[in-house]
Amino acid sequence: MNLAADPGVGLVSKQTFSAAEFKLTSGHIVQDLNLGYETYGKLNERGDNAILITHYFTGNSHCAGRYSETDIEVGYWDALIGPGRAIDTERFFVVSVDSLCNIGARDPRVITTGPASVDPTSGKPYGLRFPLVSIQDFVHSQRLVLQSLGVERLHAVCGPSMGAMQALEWGATFPELTPRVLAVIPGQVEADAYLIARVGSWMLPVLRDPNWKNGEYYDGPFPETGLADALRQITLDTLHYDWAARIFDRRPHDANKHPAAAIENRFAIETAISDVASVRARTADANSLLYLAKCVQTFSLRPRLQNIRSKVLILPASSDLLLFPAYGSSTFDTLRGLGLEVQLQTLEGTGGHLDGLYAISRAQDTIRRFLDS
């Protein structure tokens, strides 16, 4: 893409929403709520052109644009969001909010409230004293941010992966405010046993790290080895064998240290995913990973399914090995069984779960039509 010719939303910045108190669905009250958010485009006078983007497990509200002219990375759905793109910022006011317990709690560009936050009553980080949260709590927190921006009713809620869970939860929690839901690489309408176990295995490396200390590590050292192993597992789960074979094949990491020669010698793919994970671990928070894993495991729309009134577009990825295309079909069947207007289109590709992020432009026209419908 020629940046000079098509800069998308251009430069963006993170804002902060604050509230003195936030009541969770569990009844617990969180003091001093702070959440980052980004907006692109403008709210119209009728206040009815807002689209909320809900982010994935390891993501945050940075879904389009760049933070500076020299920023080499754009937000994860930049291909989808911008002037003339399917989520057209000439027409729509786009809002995205950093999740509660965001995994990037140590990233200066993420603003979140969770186990890494300072408990105002003790002056020390919460650790596991922070109450567990749910996908529905994310939705309630996003509602507050939207209200502070003058948005009462949404045009649509759109999100990939854990973001699709939130988008569907919007439909179930605030049916009158949610005419359209775009669920990209979604799970089923509740986490199934296999997903529960898979996400559970992301938690284990953190729980085993001797530096984790039952969550009391904020004085340091941080449990970065366990966190990196967890992020390595997540990375692997979001890939696909065709993609991995094409990029890495069977190359050793070091041609002079063949993997057949010693236990510690590695193939290129092994060091590549470990290195990426180690870098990400530096700005991530281990306890927050546990809290988000719980959110996914305990996600269930079942008690509120009957509330949904939204039109729904479901976009699974054909090569997804984490939230399988069959999960998207299951959600489609469930929602159609409720008599809803629901549409299913598969993102064909070999990029695995990540096709829901980086191959989203393949569905540009479908999404455009859906938002116009």
Add this chain to the structure above:
Amino acid sequence: MNLAADPGVGLVSKQTFSAAEFKLTSGHIVQDLNLGYETYGKLNERGDNAILITHYFTGNSHCAGRYSETDIEVGYWDALIGPGRAIDTERFFVVSVDSLCNIGARDPRVITTGPASVDPTSGKPYGLRFPLVSIQDFVHSQRLVLQSLGVERLHAVCGPSMGAMQALEWGATFPELTPRVLAVIPGQVEADAYLIARVGSWMLPVLRDPNWKNGEYYDGPFPETGLADALRQITLDTLHYDWAARIFDRRPHDANKHPAAAIENRFAIETAISDVASVRARTADANSLLYLAKCVQTFSLRPRLQNIRSKVLILPASSDLLLFPAYGSSTFDTLRGLGLEVQLQTLEGTGGHLDGLYAISRAQDTIRRFLDS
């Protein structure tokens, strides 16, 4: 199955094969080779009715029958092997051999030589001083056992998963001795990048266990937590979401400790796979897991593919999430591209990778015809 009416091969026992020396393909020489094996049926006078069964990653040579009248478990392919079954022990002499570096090194019913064995030169367990081995070394060791039993040429080699790698390696290493290869839930003709990474993530929990101590743990305590976490991951990788949903659904492990109430509260599927893994870890050896993982990662028939002359039957499982059905198709395409007589049939089911073990009787007739061909 009515045991009284159809006892299969009945009671079986493990034998030991020993050799003073065994030369690995790497050039290293292993002293005092000891390998367990089992046989069912009888070798005929011409010595041409032997079928070798090669086992999977966490398995051993116990593929049929029971060790005692009160033994509640039969060998893993009992449904396939026995009088009148596809691998008919009235006709065939069936042999299976415990692998080198077998993961069950601490199981009294497994006899193996590997990192947990005592190095005769030092009188202490080898640990990481044991040389790395390969799938081809397994094949060479099996050849020695077969020769000791008077078997020169095989009727067939049959194996699931890592056993399929060995079966194909027989065809590539001893083409004159291997007229038929049955490859059940196989990989590709070499481990691809994704499988390398997945198997690599089985190694990590062992490498991180503080008790692992670079493999020097035989004085105890053993790195059983890391080993159990690795076995948990392996177990999960061999399952399928439909099976998991049917058996476990979203039940909490303890109805009074709901997973949404505390970080440590678990769903039933989480504790079930962890508990199974912990039990298995008690008779398993952590270093041996690392050695077997290396065998799978470094597996490549590529340099010897042109040697193969065998007829090949490939049976992937439709719901396999570890060695995907596409891997079986890839192996089929590769072998057919070499002009070989190769047949592909998919085991339809929702049991995941494990369908190659526990749903094998669905292919009973296909296997019978193949062995008669």
